[in-house]
Amino acid sequence: MPKMSSAVSVKVKHNGVVHDVTLDPSSPASAFKDAIYQKTGVPLDRQKVMIKGGMLKDDADMTKLSAKPGQTFMLLGTAGPLPSAPKMNITFIEDMDDSELAKATRTKAGLTNLGNTCYLNSTLQVLRAVPELQLALNNFAPGMGGVDGESNLTAALRELYKAMGSTTEAFPPLAFLSILRQVAPQFAEMAQSSQPGMGGGGYAQQDAEEVWVRILNALQASLGGLPASSAGGSTSGGNTKFVEQFMTGRITVKRSTAEAASEEPTYGEEPFSVLQCNISSSTNEMTSGILDSLNQQLEKHSDTLGRTAVYDEVRRVDRLPAYLTTHFVRFYWRRDINKKTKIMRKVKFPFDLDVTPFLSGALKEKIAPAHAKILSVEKDRDERAKNRRKAKAQREKDVKSDAAKNADPASLGTATSGGIDAPISSDPRATDQTEERMGNASSTGAVDAKSQPGQALSDEDERALRAKEDADVKASVHPDLAKDTGCNYSGLYELVGVVTHKGAAADAGHYISWVRKDLESDEEALQRITEKPDEQEWYKFDDDRVSTVSKDKIRALDGGGEDSVAYILLYRSKK
Missing domain, CATH: 3.10.20.90 (Phosphatidylinositol 3-kinase Catalytic Subunit; Chain A, domain 1)
Known part of the structure; x- marks a missing residue:
């Protein structure tokens, strides 16, 4: 029965x-x-x-x-x-190809280590966290076979990111690395047998900050900018370059000397793509380290005095990019032992960064309304x-x-x-x-609900x-800043990416990157603030191994030992 x-x-x-x-x-x-x-x-x-x-x-x-x-x-x-009938034929996961699976699961691809290339892999993963860069690269037409090395490197980056978005497996950045070593031979340097853990005959470990700057230089030379929101459907930003728009700021420089009261200060301007965080015996947090790098003293010849004098050099930011890069200056050359050395000191960094102390008076005035509104x-x-x-x-x-x-x-x-x-x-x-x-x-x-304290919407x-x-x-945005495509109009940033260095040796060790895992929808945002407001997941990219970690793990990257320590930080504008 x-x-x-x-x-x-x-x-x-x-x-x-x-x-x-x-x-x-x-x-x-x-x-x-x-x-x-x-x-x-x-x-x-x-x-x-x-x-x-x-x-x-x-x-x-x-x-x-x-x-x-x-x-x-x-x-x-x-x-x-409520669930509705599918508009297209259902494809089961086991029937999907690698490209379909990557899109369906939003799986992040790692990068294969091709021999001491963790410095490059970690840098590429953090740069990939800039969606505007992906858009600009998709608008970039040239291929990799031209005579312009910078253009070839940009095309290789475009193809690399496309390939990473179409696979769930670790991808080897062979083409990009090959072109990088052609345009920048320093990254083809071979390791010396005296370097601990490296042996002889292989490629040498390199500095992640140096390859970061080199990639940005290539993009600046060849990658066009994005249009302003009022530019309709155009696909280029005229003669403006992407890096200039979204990742480059401007600094005003004032030089004066107390040794010659009658000598007028001199003023100048210069661009920057990285804010340096100097680390001294008294540096405990990133803001003070950046201020130290912006306020320096130097010796130079004074025409007024007819001799060398000590000048105060005060730098202040007069234009903020949408994406701000900071570099912890942890490696320096020790003359007494004739060797590159790593500073292990613990330096805290914020998840939410207010750069108002770094700004010129004119820019402080312009950002003030938007700054106050966003905080409110x-x-x-x-x-x-x-x-x-x-x-x-x-x-x-x-x-x-x-x-x-x-x-x-x-x-x-x-x-x-x-x-x-x-x-x-x-x-x-x-x-x-x-x-x-x-x-x-x-x-x-x-x-109306806002005027009823304590009520849940x-x-x-x-x-x-x-x-x-x-x-x-x-x-609330100042008109001048509203017209400046790719700028930060509030002075407020949030952390989205970190490159870390692990180990005590400056010319060895291991680089890893950490990228914030953004929410996929407003619905998920509302769910999170209701149930788990302090929970924020991050991707950990350790070459070909990709995993997720909590926000607490990112907090622990401030240094103080030989474990992974923050080296490059990428912040994006709050909106």
Whole structure:
């Protein structure tokens, strides 16, 4: 005799709406969760199904639930759109080619170490974190077979990034490395047998900062810029170069000497692509190290005095790029031992960087409105995120109370909210007003909700308010900065990439890169600030090995030992 189905019809309550769902104890928990998804639109990875004693886990034994017909389960989680029929034929993962798999899984490809090339691999992975660079490279037409070495290197970078985006496997940067060694022979230097751990006959380890600068120089020489937002559909920025737009700033230089009071100061300007962080015996954090590099003393001939004098050289930033690179000057030449040496000192760096102390007076004045507006918006968003988390915690508390009551046979067939019994309506559109009040804010409007302290906004109101805040920030930008494509208009940055060096030897060791793993959608952003506000994942690129790490691991890269220590940092503008 065939086995009778043990499936039962139960109730699932989500955001005040009661759904009829079939539960089959002989099937895995994932099947029940999928049935819930079909009804509620809450993806499986966001579902928190409350049962007696906690939440339903994916590996739970469904037979132990002893579910009864009509029993109510409480569900927490942010819903997405309900599933719809596929518009294209379904392709299963096992049937995908490498390119399709890379796009579907968003898997990041590592780079094969071709013999002491970790310095190059780590640099390439961090530069790949600049989406505008990818766009500019896609607009770059020349191939790799021309007579211009800089153009060939740029074309090789374009092809390398395209290949990395089409594979889930580690990729060997052979073409790029070959052209790099042609245009910059220093990177073809062979290792000496006296170098520890290197042996003779292979290529020598190189400095990641030197290859970073060399790549930017090649891009500056050949890669065209991007158009301003008002330039319509044009594909070039005229004669402007990409690096000049997005990765180069401008510094004003003032030189004066106290030894000749009558001598007028001299002024000049110069571009920069990297801000140096000098490290001395008193340097504890990055900002002070950068200020030390901007305020220097030098000796030079004074025409007024007719002799050499000590001059104060004060540098201040007069143009900020959208992407700011900082370099920790950890390697220096020790004359007493005639050897390159590494500074191991611990130097803290911020995830959020305010560069106001580095700026000229004129630029400080221009960025002030946008600077103040962004800080105000961030403060308001943090407060709203706290309200959302408090509301969520209260809902979870009430749902656990409901789950405990639903486990009582005497309460089967009823739905509860806040511990108060309420009859289940046969209408699936029925809502529980008590739970609704405990949930997100009412639809009184995002702007009005802001004037009600402590109230949690709905997802819709949160998105509307964020759009208004974005518009307010844009309106606060100084006209001169609004016209400057690729500049930073607020003086505020966030960390997105780090190149580290591991080991005590300056000419050896190992380079690794760390790149922030950005959220894929606004929905995920709202989910994160509600559930895990301090969680931020980063990719770790160790040549061909790619993994994810927490933000705490990035904090630990500030030095003080022979483990990986921050060497190059890439910041991008806050918007």
